[in-house]
Amino acid sequence: MTPLRPDLAIIAANVAPGSSALDIGCGDGALMVALRDERQVDARGLELDAGDVSRAVTRGLSVVQGDADTDLASYPDDSFDYAILSQTLQTTRRPDQVMDHLLRIGRHAFVSFPNFAHWRVRLSLLWGGRMPVTSNLPMRWYDTPNIHHLTVDDFRAFVKERGIAVEQAWFLSGGSLTTAAAANFRADHAVFLLSR
Incomplete structure (x- = not known):
């Protein structure tokens, strides 16, 4: 089995064995396979791309x-x-409504996203004056599925305003865990475990 993306590996390691999960935007189902095979999770998926749905069903x-x-x-x-x-x-039209549904459907919710305030993104904008293309954000501004560019601090403020409890948070830099200190600047990805 191919190794999971770092954010997916964190999620897989922290879903309780024998539980149930809905993976929204599940792609080809890589996380669902890990949850099913390694944690005995009853995993279901929702995916927009027909090709990915077909690969997951296969x-x-x-x-x-x-x-x-x-x-x-x-x-x-x-x-x-x-x-x-x-x-x-960051690819949804109404992330606020999607979050409401996420926390309504699940007793707990995992959310991971790229941090658009990472220092490399800031540096690219500062020196190049253009939207960055990096290994973590590999598409150009006009062909990216990202339509809402959020940061770690944006997300922290969002959950606080809505009274959403943060049970745990993990911050990644180059695929490795980094501390919460200055995560808005240092982390290129974030993973949050939430509940109401």
Whole structure:
């Protein structure tokens, strides 16, 4: 099995064995396979891209094609122990509404996202004056799925304003864990475990 992306590895290691999870924006189901095979999790998925849905189903996963912006409303409250949104929040039209559904559907929610305040992004804008293209943000401004450019501090303020509890948070720099100190500047990705 291919190694998981660092944010997905953190999520996989922290989902309780034997629980249930909905992976929203699950891609080809890499995280779901790890949850199923290593943690005995009843994992379900929702994915927009038809090709990824097909690849996930071929892996024996329960994945349906759907859009996080419109299809989460049909899931009942507390349907899953965990609702997972990995590197998808910044691609949604209404992240505030998606977050409301995420915390309604799951008793706990994992959210991971690229930090657009990372020092390399800042440096690229400062010296080059253009939207950065990096290994973590490999697409150009006009072909990226990212439509909401959030930072660690933006997300911290968002959850505080909404009374969302942060159970745990992990910050990644170059795929390795870094401290919470100056995470808005030092971390290129963030992972939050949340609850109401």
